[in-house]
Amino acid sequence: MASDDGNTAINNDQVEWVPLTLTLVEYPKGDIIGKFLALISLAPFGIGSGFIALILFRRDLHTITFFLGTLLSELLNYILKHIICEARPIRRDIIYVEYGMPSSHAQYVWFFATYVIYFVYIRLQHMNNNTIIQSLSKFLILFSTLSMAILVSISRIYLEYHTVSQVLYGALLGFLFATFWFAFTYLVLAPLFPQIVSWSISELLLLRDTTLIPNVLWFEYTNTRKEVHARSRKLVSMKSQ
Template identity: 80%
Template sequence: MPSSHAQFVWFFATYVIYFVFIRLHHMNNNTIIENVSKILIISSSLIMALLVCISRIYLHYHTITQVFCGAFVGILFATFWFALTYLVFTPLFPQIVTWKISEILLLRDTTLIPNVLWFEYTNTRQEVRARSRKLVSMKSQ
């Protein structure tokens, strides 16, 4: 008591919901594609959480009360952790990445970049082009 499966899955689903509504700005505008992707992410997280809870009861591993308590604890801790991360750690992170240990660990602050995957893709392509030009110019000498 309570169900650890319910705790985990509701923690995950709740955190995903907060992240999608508050932090995720995939294309920086509210297009239909962005709204549909948000709905798909949230609905799949909720369906997964419900299916896990139903399976715990169906397989007689837990009672309904244990599953509800697990879900409540998961939602509570996800809310606490997201608030702590969003309100405390995120504002401190620009200072943390200036520390020497952060440089050694290659930590970087990407909180202001709306789509990190696209950013890294374009920067990698630029670096490859620059290095290939440099390699070609070195070979021609």
């Protein structure tokens, strides 16, 4: 037993423990601003998780194509990184991709922000019956998405994961690819959605198309209220019998 325990101890000493590099973000110890920006730079992972949750629970084709666009943007970024092969400002042993041009974080958040702005100002013609509330809602969406994109971009420079040029080119690529993808979705894919949702596999997966509904939140809210009211009346009627 003693020898077995000794072997176990030796084997454990030989194990090299490494962090999950995909989510690890380093910042200067004791730097409050650096810590805040390190947390902000994790925004793409939160956005990705939100996409997965929306797709699982809403099954909307436009959400799926939006998410597909982010994946294609990341693929483009990965290819460009390995074509350009420009190093990051400082070398880190714990990092997902050693190259820094263009910044994948900047490209991701600016793709997301640009697409959301197009979606709100072009796709959502009527968000609310009250024009003041509608204008305020659009402003808040615009302000929050742009603020997030700007802060993430600043964080990549401040934490020395990227140079200024790497972040600017990433932001430009994100903007351009989001413009292309929104136009492609709006003009080419969206007209095909009614046909796609009629497929057997789409019905099996409960996929739906809400393109023609101007305000999805209001539509779902009013229809849920009607359904609950109808079921409540039916339940009361059954109890009275």
